[in-house]
Amino acid sequence: MSRPLPIFMLTFLFFVHHYVGQAALASEAVSLGPRPLFLVDDMDAGDLKEKLLQCKAGPSKVSDFSIAHRGASLQFPEHTKEGYLAAARMGAGIIECDATFTKDKALVCRHSQCDLHLTTDILSRPELAAKCSVPFTPADGSSTKASAKCCTSDLTLAEFKSLKGKMDGANDEAKTIPEYVKGTADWRTDLYAAKGTLMTHQESIALIDSLGLKFIPELKSADVSMPYDGNFTQQEYAKSLIADYKAAGIDPKRVFPQSFNLDDVLYWIENEPEFGAQATFLDSRYRGNALNPDDPNTFSPSMQDLADKGLRYIAPPIWMLLALDDNGKIVPSAYAKEARKAGLNIIAWSLERSGSLTNGGGWYYRSVTDAINNEGDVMTVLDVLAKDVGAVGVFSDWPATTTYYANCMGID
Known part of the structure; x- marks a missing residue:
């Protein structure tokens, strides 16, 4: 029967496995x-x-x-x-x-506290879009551009987590929300935007x-x-x-x-x-x-x-x-x-x-x-x-x- 390893050896092996293993994961x-x-x-x-x-x-x-x-x-x-x-x-x-905060003061990763209308699907979620600081306004075809302002501080953490990330951008000539959220720059892509887990x-x-x-x-x-x-x-x-x-x-x-x-x-x-x-x-x-x-x-x-x-x-x-x-x-x-x-x-x-x-x-x-x-x-x-x-x-x-x-x- 093999003898159990001393506790110090088990601890050493744990650290070797953890740190070397993580480094290998990152490298491979x-x-x-x-x-x-x-x-x-x-x-x-x-x-x-x-x-x-x-x-x-x-x-x-x-x-x-x-x-x-x-x-x-x-x-x-x-x-x-x-x-x-x-x-x-x-x-x-x-x-x-980039860490900003929600209505209940939880830190979340967003480039700006008020970019949810540009970087998430919030405007496509009527129950959450209603909480935006400034609701969606369509372009009028002349001087008024389409706009909105939706902030992490408008939502609780749970509400924020229910959103899906999208490519940053908006179409300021849009007359509707579906048109507005399609604002990805032509040198970027929506190919990898299917999930967008916040x-x-x-x-x-x-x-x-x-x-x-x-x-x-x-x-x-x-x-x-x-x-x-x-x-x-x-x-x-x-x-x-x-x-x-x-x-x-x-x-x-x-x-x-x-x-x-x-x-x-x-x-x-x-x-x-x-x-x-x-x-x-x-x-x-x-x-x-x-x-x-x-x-x-x-x-x-x-x-x-x-x-x-x-x-x-x-x-x-x-x-x-x-x-x-x-x-x-x-x-x-x-x-x-x-x-x-x-x-x-x-x-x-x-x-x-x-x-x-x-x-x-x-x-x-x-x-x-x-x-x-x-x-x-x-x-x-x-x-x-x-x-x-x-x-x-x-x-x-x-x-x-x-x-x-x-x-x-x-x-x-």
């Missing part, structure tokens, strides 16, 4: 599909293209450089179970849940944890007056985000809490120091031209001031990190240089958020439009962000693209 599931090589094929000839072509046989693995923006929202309904799983299978090492923040934690991956939750700005319901203050909101990770027993080193509100980030740094060590400031100071990424004199607070407050991670849109030199080559902006000088880790957002790049790439490439003229320029931008800007991670709506680059360049 990586499948990048045809898009990365479609982009590489479309690149201008050069050393970078040749290097990337050499990696077409793989192997593919998870990389923390590859951050899933709302899941895999280029083709899957954002912040859904199906989108998160697709992102994980494309090698994203970190997955985002997620609570806690459910996203459980799913991402089961995949052995990391978390980058965003505390969304409230569209209702705070404190909500008389006692749910902004600080309580920020505290509740972290509380969900504590309750799930998640190692703080796996969590990168983020917010566009600097006060939220500073609250975490001061009051939740283990989680605050990786708190990320989503920099939107470009709004209203308050910040010029080419002029450090407009950075208020300065990069060094932010670092002195304990900030270690800063995340601006891609275009703020890039500029063109006198020869039209894409190079780091003054913003990127100042952030690095202050010792800040840089995360960029969001790759694959635009449609075709043949006409300059749109908003996310606005500082380097003259250098963007084909789909393969995605890879050129990634290369500058990684090698010259020194970004530690890049959000992408289609993580396979970023994973392919990271794998090829040996970025874990």
